[in-house]
Amino acid sequence: MRYNWGTDRLAAFSDGVFAIAITLLILEIDVPDSSFDNLWKGILDQWPSYLAYVTSFLTIGATWLHHHLVFRQIAWANSALLRLNILLLMLVSFLPFPTKLMAKALTQTDTAERVAVFFYGVVLLTISATMALIWHQAVASDQLKPEVTATEITTINRLTRPFVALNVLVISSAFVVPKAAVFGYLLIAAMALLRRHHPQQSEADPH
Amino acid sequence: MRYNWGTDRLAAFSDGVFAIAITLLILEIDVPDSSFDNLWKGILDQWPSYLAYVTSFLTIGATWLHHHLVFRQIAWANSALLRLNILLLMLVSFLPFPTKLMAKALTQTDTAERVAVFFYGVVLLTISATMALIWHQAVASDQLKPEVTATEITTINRLTRPFVALNVLVISSAFVVPKAAVFGYLLIAAMALLRRHHPQQSEADPH
Amino acid sequence: MRYNWGTDRLAAFSDGVFAIAITLLILEIDVPDSSFDNLWKGILDQWPSYLAYVTSFLTIGATWLHHHLVFRQIAWANSALLRLNILLLMLVSFLPFPTKLMAKALTQTDTAERVAVFFYGVVLLTISATMALIWHQAVASDQLKPEVTATEITTINRLTRPFVALNVLVISSAFVVPKAAVFGYLLIAAMALLRRHHPQQSEADPH
Amino acid sequence: MRYNWGTDRLAAFSDGVFAIAITLLILEIDVPDSSFDNLWKGILDQWPSYLAYVTSFLTIGATWLHHHLVFRQIAWANSALLRLNILLLMLVSFLPFPTKLMAKALTQTDTAERVAVFFYGVVLLTISATMALIWHQAVASDQLKPEVTATEITTINRLTRPFVALNVLVISSAFVVPKAAVFGYLLIAAMALLRRHHPQQSEADPH
Numbered sequence: 001m002r003y004n005w006g007t008d009r010l011a012a013f014s015d016g017v018f019a020i021a022i023t024l025l026i027l028e029i030d031v032p033d034s035s036f037d038n039l040w041k042g043i044l045d046q047w048p049s050y051l052a053y054v055t056s057f058l059t060i061g062a063t064w065l066h067h068h069l070v071f072r073q074i075a076w077a078n079s080a081l082l083r084l085n086i087l088l089l090m091l092v093s094f095l096p097f098p099t100k101l102m103a104k105a106l107t108q109t110d111t112a113e114r115v116a117v118f119f120y121g122v123v124l125l126t127i128s129a130t131m132a133l134i135w136h137q138a139v140a141s142d143q144l145k146p147e148v149t150a151t152e153i154t155t156i157n158r159l160t161r162p163f164v165a166l167n168v169l170v171i172s173s174a175f176v177v178p179k180a181a182v183f184g185y186l187l188i189a190a191m192a193l194l195r196r197h198h199p200q201q202s203e204a205d206p207h
Numbered sequence: 208m209r210y211n212w213g214t215d216r217l218a219a220f221s222d223g224v225f226a227i228a229i230t231l232l233i234l235e236i237d238v239p240d241s242s243f244d245n246l247w248k249g250i251l252d253q254w255p256s257y258l259a260y261v262t263s264f265l266t267i268g269a270t271w272l273h274h275h276l277v278f279r280q281i282a283w284a285n286s287a288l289l290r291l292n293i294l295l296l297m298l299v300s301f302l303p304f305p306t307k308l309m310a311k312a313l314t315q316t317d318t319a320e321r322v323a324v325f326f327y328g329v330v331l332l333t334i335s336a337t338m339a340l341i342w343h344q345a346v347a348s349d350q351l352k353p354e355v356t357a358t359e360i361t362t363i364n365r366l367t368r369p370f371v372a373l374n375v376l377v378i379s380s381a382f383v384v385p386k387a388a389v390f391g392y393l394l395i396a397a398m399a400l401l402r403r404h405h406p407q408q409s410e411a412d413p414h
Numbered sequence: 415m416r417y418n419w420g421t422d423r424l425a426a427f428s429d430g431v432f433a434i435a436i437t438l439l440i441l442e443i444d445v446p447d448s449s450f451d452n453l454w455k456g457i458l459d460q461w462p463s464y465l466a467y468v469t470s471f472l473t474i475g476a477t478w479l480h481h482h483l484v485f486r487q488i489a490w491a492n493s494a495l496l497r498l499n500i501l502l503l504m505l506v507s508f509l510p511f512p513t514k515l516m517a518k519a520l521t522q523t524d525t526a527e528r529v530a531v532f533f534y535g536v537v538l539l540t541i542s543a544t545m546a547l548i549w550h551q552a553v554a555s556d557q558l559k560p561e562v563t564a565t566e567i568t569t570i571n572r573l574t575r576p577f578v579a580l581n582v583l584v585i586s587s588a589f590v591v592p593k594a595a596v597f598g599y600l601l602i603a604a605m606a607l608l609r610r611h612h613p614q615q616s617e618a619d620p621h
Numbered sequence: 622m623r624y625n626w627g628t629d630r631l632a633a634f635s636d637g638v639f640a641i642a643i644t645l646l647i648l649e650i651d652v653p654d655s656s657f658d659n660l661w662k663g664i665l666d667q668w669p670s671y672l673a674y675v676t677s678f679l680t681i682g683a684t685w686l687h688h689h690l691v692f693r694q695i696a697w698a699n700s701a702l703l704r705l706n707i708l709l710l711m712l713v714s715f716l717p718f719p720t721k722l723m724a725k726a727l728t729q730t731d732t733a734e735r736v737a738v739f740f741y742g743v744v745l746l747t748i749s750a751t752m753a754l755i756w757h758q759a760v761a762s763d764q765l766k767p768e769v770t771a772t773e774i775t776t777i778n779r780l781t782r783p784f785v786a787l788n789v790l791v792i793s794s795a796f797v798v799p800k801a802a803v804f805g806y807l808l809i810a811a812m813a814l815l816r817r818h819h820p821q822q823s824e825a826d827p828h
Contacts, residue, residue: 009636012219012636015219015220016223016637016639019223020223020641020645022224023224023228025300026231027231027303027648030304036316036319037319039318039319039326054297058297061293061297082814090675093646093678094647100651105657108657222427223430227434230435233507233508243518243519246525246530261504264504265504271427272496275423400496432637433638437641437642440645440714445722450729451730453732453736453740457722471711472711475707607704608700
């Protein structure tokens with residue numbers, strides 16, 4: 001049991017990083033002092049910040065959900081998994097920076113907007129690719145719990161892989177229709193949260 | 208047991224977000240360098256920041272308490288509950304922004320003050336409504352633990368629902384008497400913390 | 415068991431707040447851009463920030479240690495204890511603000527220095543008084559675990575009460591010798607950490 | 622069992638501090654508003670921030686990994702271990718400050734660069750030395766779990782001690798080739814993460 005390390009404490013440490021990264025996002029939102037003369041307008045003018053906030057919040061939330069789903073199937077973690085997990089956490093912790101950049105750029109010049117939306121998308125893509133890689137690695141190295149069924153493996157494949165492709169699709173539109181691409185990222189995150197994650201829900205009542 | 212997920216790790220992740228959001232509130236309080244010539248006055252002049260800090264701290268504290276109370280009764284979490292919980296966490300994480308806005312606006316023009324106090328109240332309202340919805344959803348979808356009694360359901364109904372109505376009441380006064388409304392929010396949070404949460408306290412000693 | 419709530423999750427939530435407050439302290443330390451021409455001097459000039467950082471870090475660390483010691487003896491938490499605990503967490507979360515104030519004031523005018531050191535001390539005093547009150551309340555309301563001995567109660571009395579008196583002593587010197595008072599706070603925190611917390615260490619090997 | 626404290630909650634509290642310190646690092650990265658006219662260049666110009674971010678992230682990640690490895694072997698914590706652990710957490714929490722300093726200095730004068738890289742290295746050195754000391758102390762005071770083998774002790778010795786020497790080596794190059802020294806720190810952190818941590822991997826399958 002002492003050697004079977006990683007899945008419990010690894011998950012707890014990862015949860016901590018997810019929870020902190022998701023909560024730090026708010027620190028970037030502010031209304032400039034000059035807008036207090038017309039505060040309604042000042043609050044509404046921050047819409048790019050809210051859009052970026054909600055998109056990043058849902059993305060980290062969905063990543064946390066998938067992380068859980070994946071790690072619940074894993075019996076033990078080898079070094080490759082540990083390193084991939086560190087990479088994932090580094091990318092998730094990094095997300096507040098492109099989020100802030102995109103929020104600022106959406107009220108700036110067209111070029112800045114395109115660059116910021118593209119840069120943000122690339123970070124999202126690497127996050128979803130790393131998550132898919134973690135699951136692939138766990139399956140390929142036979143680190144799953146013995147009771148995990150082929151159906152469950154397929155379910156999680158369907159939850160992790162398509163998001164890599166979807167992100168590529170939306171990123172490629174970032175230079176043409178940057179604002180639409182942001183809503184594309186939001187939609188991807190919402191889909192990742194709204195998809196059915198529980199194979200058991202089609203089964204009998206778990207009571 | 209593997210499918211019965213969500214309540215343990217969901218609660219742990221939520222606890223993390225609550226703990227971080229409540230602790231980040233302090234970052235917004237500062238005394239301007241120009242006030243160091245008369246630091247007593249400088250410290251006292253920040254009273255709107257302290258008022259906003261205590262109100263938001265007690266609000267998040269009370270929300271955490273209710274969250275616990277609710278999730279202790281829940282046997283398993285379905286997708287709807289997961290999504291409502293993500294929404295709740297997003298709103299709680301968002302609270303530092305209207306808190307900062309309100310603290311700044313309380314020393315600004317009358318109009319800014321009214322707008323900021325109203326905006327803050329709307330966020331409080333959505334938090335209390337989401338919490339009430341989570342409990343409603345859990346009861347309606349029969350996700351409670353089998354040993355939860357009707358008395359306990361009623362107790363938690365009484366802890367979650369009235370705060371929605373109270374928030375509506377105080378928000379509606381924000382445009383008339385904004386400063387009084389802030390104390391109203393503080394009072395609501397204090398009440399939420401001070402109400403009796405333990406049906407067992409009227410019973411025999413739990414030892 | 416379901417009613418015996420609070421001690422586990424309360425401790426976990428409190429741990430989260432302690433861990434975050436202690437880690438946020440570093441955000442206040444910075445070297446002004448103008449000091450990069452002579453960075454050694456620029457780094458050394460920040461000594462008030464380091465002093466304030468270490469003092470607050472050790473204070474929160476010692477408070478966490480005492481919190482643990484106290485909550486390990488408690489079987490169940492009533493509402494009074496819950497509220498006192500929320501108050502303690504609010505004060506600990508507040509500490510980064512007077513810490514920043516004191517760090518800034520130590521390089522400012524004499525008056526600002528005295529006020530900031532006094533204000534900081536008052537927050538420390540309320541923290542230690544709240545901690546002593548939590549322990550007093552738990553003992554008085556008979557919420558301790560049955561196996562807690564009178565010796566253990568005395569040990570914890572000795573760990574919590576004297577710090578209230580020590581803080582009063584040091585605060586009263588803040589207006590006369592403010593810089594010495596800061597070292598007094600540091601000494602109190604170091605003592606709180608270095609005192610013997612383990613009655614069992616005088617007993618047989620715990621293996 | 623009540624006396625056997627510290628290893629569980631100590632590890633949980635330490636995990637919290639590690640997770641927060643590692644996530645706060647991102648707050649220091651920003652693109653100045655003036656760079657939004659040419660945002661690609663603005664993003665690329667921040668390379669010292671990314672380099673410092675990745676180095677500190679991997680360093681804290683590796684320290685967390687070693688901390689876990691060490692504390693999994695420890696049966697109970699005495700006061701010396703508690704205090705060394707507080708010191709370790711204080712140093713890890715302090716790391717965002719020299720990280721920010723180094724990121725800024727890498728685009729400044731030569732002298733500032735050397736000083737900042739040296740200062741950063743000294744903090745890394747004290748972190749690795751404190752970690753080695755914690756392990757040394759645990760072994761010397763016979764606080765290990767009875768089932769820990771001599772092989773495991775040797776494995777952990779090899780994981781903690783060399784990093785002290787490696788840090789001394791790289792620091793001593795900071796005044797001659799500061800930029801190379803930064804990559805040296807990065808290499809050390811990567812090595813600490815990539816080394817084999819699992820003596821069991823050479824044994825039979827842990828299933």
